[in-house]
Amino acid sequence: MTGNRHLPSVAAAYGAQGFGYAAIVTVLPEFKDRLGISDIVVSLLLLGTCLAAALGSVAAEAIAVRWGSGRALTAALGAQAVALVGAATLGNLPLFAVALTLYGIGLGGVDAASNMQGVLVQRKAGRQLLGRFYAGYTAAAIAGALLVAGLLALELPAVIALFAAAAVHSGVALLGFDPEGTVRQRDTGGSLPWPAIRIVGALVFAAFVVDSAVATWSTVYLADGLGAVAAVTPLGYAAYQAAVLGARLTVDAAVARSGRTPVALGAVAAGLAGCALVAALPLVPGAIVGFAAAGLCAGALVPIAFSAAGAVRPERSDEIIATVNLFNYAGALAGAVLPGLISAGPALRAAFLLPAVCLLLVLPLVRRVDRLTGAQGR
Template sequence: MNPVTRRAVGVLYLLQALGYAVTVTSLPAFQDRLSISDAVTSGVLLVVCLAAAGGSVLADRLAVGVSSRRAVVVGLTVEAVALAVVALAPTLWVWLPAVVVYGVGLGAVDASANMQGVLAERGAGRPLMGRFFAAYTVGAIIGALVMSAGLALSGAVVVALLVTAVLQAAYLLVMAKDLDPARAAVAGQEQKDAPAVPRGPVIILGLVILAAFTVDSGVSTWSTVLLDDYGVRDAVAPLGYALYQAGVLVARLGTDSAERRLGARTLLGVAVAVGLLGGLVVAVTGGTAGAVAGFALSGLAVGVLVPVAFGLAGRVLPERSDEVVARVNIFNYAGALVGAVGIGLLVEPVGGAAFLVGAVLLVAAVPAVVKKVGVRQSQA
């Protein structure tokens, strides 16, 4: 895979995160405009997660039947159209189905972008997933900053969503052709003869993703609430989330080189240990400084766990790497729900101890460290 294609994959990750950040941070504005209650918004987020899981399955089917590049094209098309409708929706009953459809596109691109990342890594012969997920983090930060600056301006939310849709359409026209067209499995009789996707490695690596996204969703949703409960000033409360994201970005920028030096399993072990420490620090210190430090440590862990796990998923069965990646990706949305809902239910009654939920699930990721995940050499 040439540098142009790797650049196309990196831009895809950045654009996907930008769209998600703009969409999520626009929710308060739509709540006001369309008179949507918090309960309805929570329900919508739940349905979007389920729709995204369905989108990941759709990407699996498209990758097997045609190519993962086609899955990217379909997913981005769905996202772009849905975001345009979301931006211009005159009523709740237009906005709601558009957001759900966006969820389908979100899941399809999440899965197919990781498929493309795995193909890029395989073509380069060295770890690349860290830099791709670093681009994702940069896109999320840009999206959040743009919305933060524009929320005070009339019509800024609509403009941001429409511009995002246009950027996605532009990517389809300009860069999508540079993606790798490789298929997950060969067709016809050859596909019947190919090995079946092994469940064990999918579950083991899926648990790593589940734990990582539980931590990510929990910190993203509830870190500011916890610090506010500790009585910090409003201007200080977002600091925990900011340092968490800084930890994620720093870790992802160093993941590829660290994996080359240490190996994937050792690096996973280090990340799990750091993540456990982060959760424990938040839980036992019971104060602002400890919580902020724990969130930063959690960011370092998540920043490593996600790209390394998806990289390993792509090496489980190269003949069917797209299918393995799509199935592991579904655990992403389960983690997002556990982090947002499970930790949320515990923050008020138990405070920082709620973040032990992520730490406990990190223990479930230990088998990925101590048990060798089966990796086959491609016969293609």
């Protein structure tokens, strides 16, 4: 089997993940009203989902080591499909929380196993592919958000989006995975390369601090901090997502041409400049440009980091990727929670120095990525 043969099915898994995640987070306001719950309860549900995702990542590693990452990915997609149907149909808070927890487990499992499969396909194809896989995730997430918006505009129930996402996950689970055939990573003797895991994990952590901070607080800052009109406030996140998609569409070619380290350094520099611009220039155009620059950083850094993780020790790549994936959720929590604790209103712009500091701290580690993974990461 070749990497090219499995490329469409693995790409579909990334797309299903993005579509489903966008669908469920954008229907939360409707469920908040339907279940009569407060913002605090919504925050606790999201926190529980994030913790469940970490558990799902660990479960994906265990399944992948014993039966292969293809089966781990199929199981996680199936769990998400069941959870999405449950979330759409269950009418009370405890059962909805159970469905959301199951979704979180599936979310973490797909995050880890899709990266395992993506790295294996990339290795067999002999070329960089992870950026394009992540571009599929981003494009599908945009499609999921637009679907919910269209349903609401037509005064249709947004839960239709959850049924659509469940159907997509079920369909993708039937495609079949595992480009390594019957090869399993059963040789788990010896310790994992923890110094390399910490370095690559730090890059993932910083990227998701940026991502979560912009996703959670960009609209709030434009509205409450800069007094932008309602029609303008979503533009910061829209510019961010457009930049993420652009970075992911081009990062594979850039890495193939120049290596991981130079491209990662450029991504970190763009993120530093973008976050600093938001913090230093309290103007709507400056903030939107800054969020776009941050998108270039997160868009490129995530696929570079997971690609590097898979190349540290190829015979243990499933375990290493699942472990590195845990840094994702730590970064997402930090980026979502800490800016709001640091400041509010106009002063919220200073909170965007938090992702800048994270990027500054990992800057020395970026220079070590190619040394971890071989000549120029190619």
